[in-house]
Each structure stands twice: as C-alpha cells, then as structure tokens.
Amino acid sequence: MTLFSYIHLSDLHLCQQPLRKNAVSLWGRRWNEVIDTIGEQRKQWGFSSFFLPASFDPEIAKGVAQFCADWRDGVDGIIITGDLATTGLAIDIGVAEQFVKEPAAFAHLTQSRTPTIASLGLPIHLFAGNHDRYVNNGAKPFSNYFDFIFKDYMDLKTSCVGSWTVEKNDRHLAFVHADFSLSMRLGASFPRRAMAYGQGRVYVDVLDELRAETLRLRSDVDGVQIVWLIHFAPYECGSSLQLHDHQRLIDASRALGIKVILCGHTHEALVKTVASQTIYCAGSSCCVDNAGGCMVHVVDFDLDEAIDVTRSTYVWNENQDEFVFLRSD
Structure with missing residues (x-):
C-alpha cells in the first residue's frame, strides 16, 4: 500500500470585512436571527453590505489553520479548490495572502x-x-490579480491549467487543475448580472488544455494515477451555481480514465458518482454562508494497481471551538 494524504480546503471567502452576510443567505432563517444580523451588520459595515458577497468567520478561519497545524505530520500537503478570497479585489486578496x-x-x-x-x-x-x-x-469577471499573488502555489502550465506530481515507493500520483470561471458575463445564463455570481462554464479551449496536460503526464510518468481538481461541481446543483456544459468535462474524464475529481463551490460536502467518476465535493471551510456547517477534509489516496480514495470529513463545533470528526466517505 502506498498512501498519499492531503487536507482539502475550499470556499474560505477570506475578506477585509469578516462576518459579512449577504441578503440572499438570510432567506429562510429565523426572524429573530435575521433582525439581529441586520442590526449588527448595518452598524459595522452599513446596510449596503447586505448586497455584497458573503465573507468568512474569523474564529473558524483560525480553527482551519489550527486543524492544518495539528495534521501537518500526517499529510503530504494542503489543497485549496478555489474561493480562497471573497473577491479578486486587492483588499480581499490581501487577507487571503496573509493566510497563505x-x-x-x-x-x-x-x-x-x-x-x-x-x-x-x-x-x-x-x-x-x-x-x-x-x-x-x-x-x-475576470480578474488575474489572484494569479499574480499566488503564482508560486498554482503550478500553472497554461493560464488556466496547472499540475503537480508526487512520488512514494515508485508510485506516482498527479493532480491536474483547471479554471472554468466565467471569462465574461455573457457566459452566464439570463439574468446574466445575477447569475454571473455563481456560474461557470466548461470552455472548449480550457478543456482541451486539461486534456493535453493529462495526456502529457501519462506520457512522461510511467504508471501515474491522475486526479482532476476543479472549483465548480460538475453536476446539476441549481441554476445559480451551475457549471454550464459540465457534461463535456464528465465525458472527457471518462474517455481519459479519470476516476476521481475533487471540487468545491456548492458549500455542501458530498460524494457523488457520475458515470464512472467519483466526485468529492468539499464543504465551505469558513464562509458564513455554508450548508450543514463549516467543514474541512482529509483525503487519502491509496495507490496500488488502481487508485482507492477515502475521505474523512470534520465539521466545526462552536462549543468545542474546533473541527471534530463527522464521517468517512
């Protein structure tokens, strides 16, 4: 058995204005909670802040860093599948830069x-x-400031595709990531101004680059097992979070024999099988807008003749002020 282990984080939404909630995220909550939130946030950030993207909880962000510190001797690295910051504005990217x-x-x-x-x-x-x-x-869309700040952590091979390879006991594991963020609002469905907040699109040129990098690794590294990483969930997840043309990605992964995809974006931690691919979608690590609580994951990749994946999920417990084990997938 050859085991590679990674902490999987996603959707931290680090921002210059912590604890900022969006009006949409308050929908469906208890009225007393909504009233309290509106009163507190209006005093701190102004009423207009409710029409800005939701940000993060700084105490849970500290818990994320603590979790990574506690696990540092038991994992091979940390993977962050997008939405590290709330926006690409320099003031928000600066908070993310401090974290990294x-x-x-x-x-x-x-x-x-x-x-x-x-x-x-x-x-x-x-x-x-x-x-x-x-x-x-x-x-x-489409800010490139993130790339300027974090280029040393992105392993880029093209402007939208990157990869890295690790080795143990003559076994090789490669990760290939691709960015399917909208290049312009025209890529979103109607009403475009609203849908551009959460939608992505599988552009043919980016998919071709993802395919080419996968084939290059197969050619250069004998017996390599490959995992794909994307931000958007490549399945039906509601129009506001939709990755348009996601079936293109699933078809390409099936044709190339890719069995495992890691993603985020939905803020909902789940494991989903689509065709012959297993998709591990991460929960939000510390965003105030999350589904089922803030979560972090430890993903184990066991390499033998094939690749076997096990994921352990940890959820934030505000009473214990730490992430606690929730389940294994």
Whole structure:
C-alpha cells in the first residue's frame, strides 16, 4: 500500500470585512436571527453590505489553520479548490495572502493574530474559484490579480491549467487543475448580472488544455494515477451555481480514465458518482454562508494497481471551538 494524504480546503471567502452576510443567505432563517444580523451588520459595515458577497468567520478561519497545524505530520500537503478570497479585489486578496504566506509568530497565528498556514512546512497547492476572479463586488469577471499573488502555489502550465506530481515507493500520483470561471458575463445564463455570481462554464479551449496536460503526464510518468481538481461541481446543483456544459468535462474524464475529481463551490460536502467518476465535493471551510456547517477534509489516496480514495470529513463545533470528526466517505 502506498498512501498519499492531503487536507482539502475550499470556499474560505477570506475578506477585509469578516462576518459579512449577504441578503440572499438570510432567506429562510429565523426572524429573530435575521433582525439581529441586520442590526449588527448595518452598524459595522452599513446596510449596503447586505448586497455584497458573503465573507468568512474569523474564529473558524483560525480553527482551519489550527486543524492544518495539528495534521501537518500526517499529510503530504494542503489543497485549496478555489474561493480562497471573497473577491479578486486587492483588499480581499490581501487577507487571503496573509493566510497563505505570512509567517506564524504564535503557533498558527501571525504577529497580528490572524490565522496562517505558511509556517507548517507543508506544500500548499491552490487555484482560483469564481469569487477569486471578481473584478469588483458586482461579480464582474475576470480578474488575474489572484494569479499574480499566488503564482508560486498554482503550478500553472497554461493560464488556466496547472499540475503537480508526487512520488512514494515508485508510485506516482498527479493532480491536474483547471479554471472554468466565467471569462465574461455573457457566459452566464439570463439574468446574466445575477447569475454571473455563481456560474461557470466548461470552455472548449480550457478543456482541451486539461486534456493535453493529462495526456502529457501519462506520457512522461510511467504508471501515474491522475486526479482532476476543479472549483465548480460538475453536476446539476441549481441554476445559480451551475457549471454550464459540465457534461463535456464528465465525458472527457471518462474517455481519459479519470476516476476521481475533487471540487468545491456548492458549500455542501458530498460524494457523488457520475458515470464512472467519483466526485468529492468539499464543504465551505469558513464562509458564513455554508450548508450543514463549516467543514474541512482529509483525503487519502491509496495507490496500488488502481487508485482507492477515502475521505474523512470534520465539521466545526462552536462549543468545542474546533473541527471534530463527522464521517468517512
């Protein structure tokens, strides 16, 4: 048995304005909670903040960094499948940059007591999600500022596709990621201005680059097992979060023999089988808008003749102030 283990984080939504909730995310909550939230947030950030993208919980973000610190001797690295920041604005990317790059002064905290994973001695692999591509708070695509700040962590081979390979006991495991964020609002369905917030599209040129990088790795690395990483969930998940033409991606993965895809975006942790592919969708690590609680994952890849994957999911427990084990998939 040859085992590779990674912490899988997604949809942190780090931002200059913490605890910012969006009006849409308040829909369906208890009235007393809605009233309290509106009163508190209006005082801190103004009423207009309810029409901006939802951000993160700073205490849970510290818990994410603590979880990574606790696991650093038991994993091979950290994978972040997009939406590290709430927008691609420099002020929000700066908060994400602190989390990834700023050295720790106290355990998993920086000098200014913000969370960081920079000093754990673990490889960090990441790529952009749709939020990271926002040029402004109105979800206008397509900002490249994320790439400028995090290029050393993205393993890019083209502008939208990257990969890296690890080896143990003469077994090789490769990860290939692709960015299917909208290149312009015209790629969203109607009403475009609203749907551009959460939709993506499987562009043919990016899919071709993903396919080409997969074939290159197969040619260059004998016996390599390959995992695909994307931000968007490649299945039906509601019009507002839809990855348009996701069947193209599923068809390509099946044709290339890709058995495992890791993703995020929906803020809902689940495991879904589509055709012959198993999709491991991560929950949101610390966004205030989450489904079923904030979650982090440890994914084990067991390489023998084939690839066998086991995922352990941990959910934030506010009473214990830490992530606790929830289930294995």
